[in-house]
Amino acid sequence: MTSQRTNQSTGQSTGQRRSRPPPSACEVPVRIRRAQAAANPVQSLDALLHRLHRLRGESGPPTTALADLLPTSAMLGLDAAAELLADIIDAAGRITVVGDFDADGATGSAVAILGLRALGATTVTHLTPSRFEHGYGLSPAVVDAASAARPDLLLTVDNGIASLAGVERARALGVPVLITDHHLPGAELPAAAAIVNPNQPGCPFPSKHLAGVGVMFYLLVATRSVLRRRGRFGNGRAEPNLAELLDLVALGTVADVVTLDGNNRILVEQGLRRIRAGRCRPGLRALLEIAGRRVEQVTARDLGFAAGPRLNAAGRLDDMGLGVECLISDDPVRSMLLARQLHALNGERREIEAAMREQAESIVEALAAARDPLPAGLCLYGEDWHQGVIGIVAARLREHWHRPVIIFARAGDGDLRGSARSVDGLHMRDCIDAVDKRHPGLIRRFGGHAMAAGLSLRPEALDAFRAAFAEQVRQELGEAPAERELRSDGLLPGALQTLRTAEALRVAGPWGKGYSEPLFDGVFEVSDVRVAAERHLKLRVCAADGQPLDAIGFNLAARRGVVDKRMHLAYRLDVNDYRGLRLPQLVIEHLQPPSDD
Missing domain, CATH: 3.10.310.30 (Diaminopimelate Epimerase; Chain A, domain 1)
Known part of the structure; x- marks a missing residue:
């Protein structure tokens, strides 16, 4: 990926790998804008947390109780799908789960397999289409491949809403299809035996942001209710606790970058609590540990930036079946072996990505130089x-x-x-x-x-x-x-730039898309500047009313030349946990000279 070549889209030579980022003349200007309600600094940690939630539309800390999840009865098609699935389970039928090749599809497939087995399904197999051979969704070729297991039901996870031809092929083979998906449908819906999708026409479910794994979790809960009503549990057959699957629901929800509305925040927070308590799947624990994360202190950011990319690497470069097997394995040793394979694939993915990004950036720079505007x-x-x-x-x-x-x-x-x-x-x-x-x-x-x-x-x-x-x-x-706009939660007083504040912020969310992680800004004196690992910018900074702190800007090394004695930083306050020593640290999102200079 680093040899001389000509790019087909522009005819220009991409050449050897070069230093990044693009020249300042091509950079998009950035404006830091404070929320109007953050005009005055807060004076206490409680006041800070209250303001952060209020700025995100909540009157106070939002509910994260499992009992406050939206009811299954609100989702169109869920009752019929649960009855169908319960019929297959009662008849000891064979179910083949057809997932997607991303983290949402992998976690959704794992939740389906584990949940169905816990509900009493006797034969559950899984098939993840290849990104390179099959493309996305339940295509006729995927149906033909799945038919080798002689299924009595094809159950899609995170796909299927656009698979008209695939569903028709399954019907021709006499195999019913139960679609669970969250993608937006087209003008025509597949002729499936049942469809569960909060975004299908006519569905009154208030949360339209469920990930595919969340839709599957709801289907399992509804199916358990049907089986309970039919008297399946008791007499030595325990009713499964489906909350045990919430660690995987949290991972898939965060990794798919869906909006963390109130319902999704409950799912994610409940999953995080299980992980921190040491009650997560061996495969997820292995993914976190191999990424250097402490399970007892895990956050949504760790799921999105550590476990998620390693899981996704299987579908990007190889076979996501590897990721599914890692998540469903009950053997910690095997789980770690699989996690190491995923970790190695992720390292390969990063190298490929870096080379491709450099080539893509050079194309954009050429466009920027040739025309105004882009x-x-x-x-x-x-x-x-x-x-x-x-x-x-x-x-x-x-x-x-x-x-x-x-x-x-x-x-x-x-x-x-x-x-x-x-x-x-x-x-x-x-x-x-x-x-x-x-x-x-x-x-x-x-x-x-x-x-x-x-x-x-x-x-x-x-x-x-x-x-x-x-x-x-x-x-x-x-x-x-x-210009690009960064929305700041305001000035964080020096008295609150502490480890206690950083730790409180880590667990005050969960933060993510639609419920953004707190971002502060302020002017700092800079006493030390250096580059780490050739890519990261490390500073020693101090606010006028604070104590000296370490600050790091990931992938901001090329901004070294703009750093002066005083800088305006947009940053997150986080914990730097190095060899057991925990200190507050600023994670820089952007830096620029102060406007008053």
């Missing part, structure tokens, strides 16, 4: 880019250039597979749908969410799609915003 939406392609990593690269470029981004790679069938990431204000799936309606036949397949989507094109359609996509984004957003 296209409102970026659409890039590299002839030898890895299909399994395009989503991560799209997300990285989206963050850096503050624009919707689609990254394409060539698939094994000759088509181009694209992974899209959006910014606030642009619904990515609807944007691609609008392009499809205006240019029929340009896009072969697509699907997804507001912030992420996937699509397929014929190679000869790329240039036309690139132009149509940029124009659609421009119509919806106007010209790309001139």
